[in-house]
Amino acid sequence: MSIRPRPTSRDVAERAGVSQATVSLVLRDRWRGRVSPARVEAVRAAVAELGYRPNLAARSLRLGRARTALVVVPALTNEFFARMYAGAARVAAGEDVGVVLYVPPDERGPAPDPFASAGAAVDGVLASSMAAESLATLSQGGLPLVMLDSEPRGPGTATVNPDIADGTRQVARHLLGLGHRRFAHLAAEVDSWTFRVRARVLAEELAAVPGARLVAAERAPITVRGGLGAAERVLAGARGKAGPTALVCDDDLLAVGACKAARRLGLRVPEELSVTGFDDLTVATAVEPELTTVALPAEDLGAAGMHALLALLAGTSPATTVLPAALLPRASTAPPPPGP
Amino acid sequence: MSIRPRPTSRDVAERAGVSQATVSLVLRDRWRGRVSPARVEAVRAAVAELGYRPNLAARSLRLGRARTALVVVPALTNEFFARMYAGAARVAAGEDVGVVLYVPPDERGPAPDPFASAGAAVDGVLASSMAAESLATLSQGGLPLVMLDSEPRGPGTATVNPDIADGTRQVARHLLGLGHRRFAHLAAEVDSWTFRVRARVLAEELAAVPGARLVAAERAPITVRGGLGAAERVLAGARGKAGPTALVCDDDLLAVGACKAARRLGLRVPEELSVTGFDDLTVATAVEPELTTVALPAEDLGAAGMHALLALLAGTSPATTVLPAALLPRASTAPPPPGP
DNA sequence: CTGAAAGCGCTTACAG
């Protein structure tokens, strides 16, 4: 089993009896009116026989662009980001653009240079839900950049966001409409735009209704365990007293944890406690009762982001796009129990 | 806002008052004993001032390798693959290797060429859970290839697999040990090595115990809905009769669907029906009762796969590695109800 | 310790 060196376009040209230029023309499908059909066939045959594939590094170098985008997400084991990635990748594939994925090794600690780690040459960057510092590193790259689910930074940058404010508003009004007045907020312990908006809008909506108020707020890692622990702290502290009747959670995983906490404390959801999530993850309809939550168009977000990046690379000026969020009322919310 | 052309190593050299060769030596950290400290400093300063980043396409072309691996997974919205990817990416980052991710746009239809779509130059391929046809395309690439969670194909290929057979065996024996004799199998409707092994080993284990048998088998898409539908068919067909007392599911999502079906039919889990999953996804401990399932070392699998690929690129001969699977007995399994 | 030069494999403007 000897190692056969990888064939080059020169080898193909030799075998087909044509010049390297002709091979390139055929491979890039720019041959019409320039290369005779017989030679086109000869080139294709030689390509197949040799199992030739163009050297992408050479092509990128020559063309000055790589037709490749760097996609940066905080974590992939999070279904929301995975769906966003899927949307971005679908668009990229359709436009014949490659995708290099970069996930920072750890959310803590200084973010290493994504470009050094990327290995491949990229033309632009699509970055999601980045903390401010990580974003600085990305901007320094000097590459065209589109941000997803991030703080809009004025007309100079391209941003594609879900309408977090409206989603949060819908949750608040849904619960207020059911009669709830004592709320607790189970917040994600991540300092990013999306979660800051949720906290702010929830506070605003409650402030607008007399008698409504936030009786507790807890931060937790975005996991079932995190939600469980935080909800236990919130609910245990208020046993028998004027505790919250509604738990607004920043994420479905937190909401699932909250439901588990309620069950352990003997509180029925939704009869004694209403719980809402965010994202409409798979888990939202896996549990019983199924979660009332806010569906964010994760795939569309990724797709729109990739479209925006390609437009940017083509010379469009950056803008901010906002995609709608939708409340999905399900079985984890109901009117509060008759009060004390 | 004029477009400033990206600086090259030539620009850096000029600014630092050295040759291009010196710049390269400094950037690749090969300068010790060859470049004076003062000039090293000058180069670093020039790099910082210009915001220079090496052109990776040019470097790859010159070096003849890209230090980049192509990772191919069937879907990323599946938590198992996302975890596998995370493990592979962690190792790659540690070895300063880039990762290009390729996810076939649709499982149906002919798989497009992952290399054409990849955009970037890659040195090797890490492919997971591929159907046979997709695998053929990958092998044709002529690149070093490591397969994950796939049919071992003899000493010529590198494979890293979880011990699916042992995991299935543990599930079967756990249920047999609890006293179950009438089983149903909720299988994934995907024709791949991993699921074929599960069906085969389950059948073998039941065949080894007198009186034990498979009373039903259904195939379903790997979703909660899929599991719900399949379980309804299995359970509804057997109402009051000698239906299964244990449902062995190929995946946690199927198992969650099965639990929902049982609840709708008024069957209590685990008192009247035991249900098992596979993978130990987040959802396994999100639902109540928490699922008895088989934990597969997804991250380790990805990490081991990337290590194997790097070893292959370094000249090692391919081999098959098997990683352990572990039964996690939780609350969805119990002895069967006293039988008729 | 330093620099000039060759060449990786491709694509395209140009000459025929």
Add this chain to the structure above:
DNA sequence: CTGAAAGCGCTTACAG
């Protein structure tokens, strides 16, 4: 319709 040649930006063997 076809081919010879230049050059993308980098790295390294070589000459000084």
